[in-house]
Amino acid sequence: MSQTERFYKIDQLLQSNKIMSRQQLLDALQISWATLKRDLAFLKERFNAPIVYDRDAGGYRFSTPNTGPAYELPGLWFSAEETCALLTMHSLLAELEPGFLTPHVQPLLSRLEAILGRDQQSFNQVTQRIRLVRTGIRRKGSKYxxxxxxxxxxxxxxxxxxxxxxxxxxxxxxxxxxxxxxxxxxxxxxxxxxxxxxxxxxxxxxxxxxxxxxxxxxxxxxxxxxxxxxAGYGIYGGKDVQIAVLRFSEASSRWVADEEWHPNQVGSLDPDGTYTLRVPFSDSREIAMDILRLGHHVEVIEPAFLRNEVRAETERMSSVYANTECQ
CATH class of the missing domain: 2.30.30 (SH3 type barrels.)
Structure with a gap:
């Protein structure tokens, strides 16, 4: 039984019974006395649980609620590792669309920080340690x-x-x-x-x-x-899918062999150290741009029209630089 499950079990036992002896709790939870003490302390200190030991009755019970925040178990419970992951995801989502999610998740964040604990990284530390660097983002805000x-x-x-x-x-x-x-x-x-x-x-x-x-x-x-x-490559959709066969240089293959250009791609390392990649595409515009980005490290083998498009663009690029002298 995980710590999360134990917290809910303790709450259920004390809600259902007027009094629970130490041994009854230990038997129900199948844990040691040291673990039970830690769990009870956590519930009282972090979530203001009104748990008391009644010496006259010889067991634990809920008393009158304490002053301060009301005792309430969160609707969702997470381990410290899961909490760190959730805080990390919030940081990433907030960067993807600043201000959009923050008001909606702020109440949950307060609970998550409490679960994370004082000895773990705080939410602010998480956001400082994780950075999302974005290039090519269009500056025009998506206000809608x-x-x-x-x-x-x-x-x-x-x-x-x-x-x-x-x-x-x-x-x-x-x-x-x-x-x-x-x-x-x-x-x-x-x-x-x-x-x-x-x-x-x-x-x-x-x-x-x-x-x-x-x-x-x-x-x-x-x-x-x-x-x-x-079905096809990149942001341009379409049902008419073709296969681009690309051959990458030995140097670039060390990176490209580990990349996913499309979920349905097929790649193979050739005997001479080059890398051949077969990628489905519906529209040549984006895949042509990515091919050009890699310069001489990639060659279009087929289809012929894509090879011609890339060659024509490299010729236009060459003409731009041919007519310009360095100052």
């Missing part, structure tokens, strides 16, 4: 994040004014939110677009207005969402 989240969870439609950076145009769209995705330091909404009668993925920071509507959202199955958005 809370409203979109509400629509998503309540299964309601939203009307948005969406700015397309690619086309430099703004369009009103009626959407049924399906999933929020945090990808490469930015939030995306996967939604059913009623105008297009199709699934689309939108960057949340590209919404210039958001209106929550009373109409129920149209639900799309998880299988359809996965088929549309998760």
């Amino acid at each position: 994040f809370s409203l979109i989240s509400r629509a998503l969870l309540e299964r309601k439609r939203i009307k948005v004014l969406h700015y397309s950076r690619e086309k430099d145009e703004r369009l009103d769209r009626l959407l049924s939110p399906q999933r929020l995705v945090f990808y490469r330091n930015n939030w995306y909404l996967e939604a059913w677009c009623h105008a297009r009668q199709a699934l689309r993925r939108f960057s949340v920071d590209a919404f210039e207005t958001v209106e929550l509507l009373g109409q129920d959202a149209q639900d799309i199955s998880q299988d359809d969402l996965n088929e549309q958005f998760d």
